[in-house]
Amino acid sequence: MTNPLILKLEARDDLSDAEKASLENAITETRTFRPGDDLVREGDRPTTSTLVLDGLCARYKLLGSGRRQITAINVPGDFVDLQSFLLHEMDHGIVALTPCRVGCVPHDTLRQLTEAEPHLTRLLWLSTVVDSGIHRQWLVAMGRMSAQGRMAHLVCELYVRLRSAGCADDLGFDLPITQEALGDILGLSSVHVNRVLQELRGDGLITWRGGRLTIGDWDRLRATAEFDPNYLNLIHEPR
Amino acid sequence: MTNPLILKLEARDDLSDAEKASLENAITETRTFRPGDDLVREGDRPTTSTLVLDGLCARYKLLGSGRRQITAINVPGDFVDLQSFLLHEMDHGIVALTPCRVGCVPHDTLRQLTEAEPHLTRLLWLSTVVDSGIHRQWLVAMGRMSAQGRMAHLVCELYVRLRSAGCADDLGFDLPITQEALGDILGLSSVHVNRVLQELRGDGLITWRGGRLTIGDWDRLRATAEFDPNYLNLIHEPR
DNA sequence: CGAGGTCTTGAAGACGATCAACAAACGTGG
DNA sequence: CCACGTTTGTTGATCGTCTTCAAGACCTCG
Numbered sequence: 285m286t287n288p289l290i291l292k293l294e295a296r297d298d299l300s301d302a303e304k305a306s307l308e309n310a311i312t313e314t315r316t317f318r319p320g321d322d323l324v325r326e327g328d329r330p331t332t333s334t335l336v337l338d339g340l341c342a343r344y345k346l347l348g349s350g351r352r353q354i355t356a357i358n359v360p361g362d363f364v365d366l367q368s369f370l371l372h373e374m375d376h377g378i379v380a381l382t383p384c385r386v387g388c389v390p391h392d393t394l395r396q397l398t399e400a401e402p403h404l405t406r407l408l409w410l411s412t413v414v415d416s417g418i419h420r421q422w423l424v425a426m427g428r429m430s431a432q433g434r435m436a437h438l439v440c441e442l443y444v445r446l447r448s449a450g451c452a453d454d455l456g457f458d459l460p461i462t463q464e465a466l467g468d469i470l471g472l473s474s475v476h477v478n479r480v481l482q483e484l485r486g487d488g489l490i491t492w493r494g495g496r497l498t499i500g501d502w503d504r505l506r507a508t509a510e511f512d513p514n515y516l517n518l519i520h521e522p523r
Numbered sequence: 524m525t526n527p528l529i530l531k532l533e534a535r536d537d538l539s540d541a542e543k544a545s546l547e548n549a550i551t552e553t554r555t556f557r558p559g560d561d562l563v564r565e566g567d568r569p570t571t572s573t574l575v576l577d578g579l580c581a582r583y584k585l586l587g588s589g590r591r592q593i594t595a596i597n598v599p600g601d602f603v604d605l606q607s608f609l610l611h612e613m614d615h616g617i618v619a620l621t622p623c624r625v626g627c628v629p630h631d632t633l634r635q636l637t638e639a640e641p642h643l644t645r646l647l648w649l650s651t652v653v654d655s656g657i658h659r660q661w662l663v664a665m666g667r668m669s670a671q672g673r674m675a676h677l678v679c680e681l682y683v684r685l686r687s688a689g690c691a692d693d694l695g696f697d698l699p700i701t702q703e704a705l706g707d708i709l710g711l712s713s714v715h716v717n718r719v720l721q722e723l724r725g726d727g728l729i730t731w732r733g734g735r736l737t738i739g740d741w742d743r744l745r746a747t748a749e750f751d752p753n754y755l756n757l758i759h760e761p762r
Numbered sequence: 763c764g765a766g767g768t769c770t771t772g773a774a775g776a777c778g779a780t781c782a783a784c785a786a787a788c789g790t791g792g
Numbered sequence: 793c794c795a796c797g798t799t800t801g802t803t804g805a806t807c808g809t810c811t812t813c814a815a816g817a818c819c820t821c822g
Contacts, residue, residue, distance in 0.1 A: 427710025471666025
């Protein structure tokens with residue numbers, strides 16, 4: 285099976301065979317995690333960065349009250365903590381939301397890439413910059429949209445991202461997580477998540493049963509979410 | 524006057540004289556903006572990136588309802604839209620919050636830096652990655668903190684960032700923006716911003732008059748905000 | 763001095779949180 | 793395959809936070 289990071293980068297620019305080989309060889313080890321396992325903890329100083337090969341992970345922070353906020357979802361092909369190569373100390377934890385398989389890339393290897401492969405460096409930089417754009421969009425949703433709008437937006441985003449990673453079909457995608465986790469993503473209580481889901485289902489926009497999310501009416505879902513995939517930067521052009 | 528970007532990067536790693544010169548020479552033009560002016564609009568495809576030399580700018584998105592959400596504040600030394608060099612199309616606008624002086628750096632120059640200056644490239648990459656960390660912290664505040672906690676957190680963050688940019692003294696800093704803008708930052712209505720400010724002032728945590736924010740009790744402000752500057756990555760070490 | 767923008771205050775209402783109880787689903791061991 | 797315990801999902805009731813609307817005060821700048 286080919287490395288999903290290569291798929292992700294090739295969606296945005298051409299890669300030479302040498303560059304693909306560099307990426308393939310960068311992974312020194314693969315590891316698996318079960319839902320709820322921490323891949324990395326806040327305060328760690330990892331010496332490798334983690335690439336999601338399969339499953340979903342989340343970045344999160346905990347507050348004094350014990351509340352959790354998830355700040356990002358990572359799908360296959362995402363370099364979860366690529367920034368730890370530059371930041372050194374983790375300012376947040378990373379948890380497996382579903383069963384996960386990940387690849388580890390030593391920071392030394394990344395550093396060598398930045399010395400020898402300027403184009404690949406720009407593409408890796410790009411992938412952190414796209415993450416940043418997703419964060420900004422989430423901020424807009426959190427600050428100015430209703431709970432239903434936010435939920436609809438999340439579904440739209442995950443659908444497009446999973447699709448581009450080859451992990452969704454025409455009808456929907458697997459999302460085997462709890463309503464509480466969904467609340468931690470959207471900044472809502474699990475009770476309210478439940479009610480919002482019922483409304484969206486009542487309106488025929490989505491259904492979500494047995495860990496499988498099905499899209500009922502993409503156009504209206506998209507309208508509810510005011511979703512514009514622009515910020516995901518799924519455009520192929522020279523970088 | 525020395526380029527504040529150099530100050531910002533030197534807070535996090537050593538720069539050689541050649542690297543400093545590269546950064547100085549990168550700015551081809553400086554421009555000024557008045558409060559409310561757009562530096563860049565959503566959908567633009569700029570050919571330069573913008574470095575704040577003086578004043579405050581904000582990244583923002585507008586929703587269908589006309590609501591605005593500010594997703595980032597940029598202080599002197601920040602490279603506002605460095606990512607446009609990789610992303611090409613702007614997924615958000617940038618507005619001057621106060622009178623601003625900025626420097627323009629052509630994307631061609633940035634590209635050449637990535638080809639010839641790996642260490643400087645890593646530092647510029649780092650600065651986008653720190654922005655990302657700030658976004659994540661804002662998400663936590665938006666999702667899981669009260670209006671007062673959020674306000675307190677914003678004040679703490681701005682104080683530390685402006686201080687490290689040499690734009691704040693022991694007592695506080697200039698913040699000549701409207702309460703409505705503050706609401707667009709925090710995802711609150713301007714009415715509620717007003718009330719939250721009154722409470723914080725009543726508690727002796729801050730005062731804000733005539734565009735000048737004064738910190739009354741840093742320890743309690745910090746506690747209210749659960750503020751930990753860790754995510755700003757103000758650590759000097761080799762990158 | 764007047765006009766537009768900004769700040770302030772009050773009142774009403776919407777949205778989402780919290781609490782509590784129960785139902786359903788899941789997994790584990792017998 | 794069933795029994796049981798634990799986790800997850802569902803529902804109702806109540807409460808608090810923040811929004812919205814509206815009106816008046818203040819301020820700044822032409």
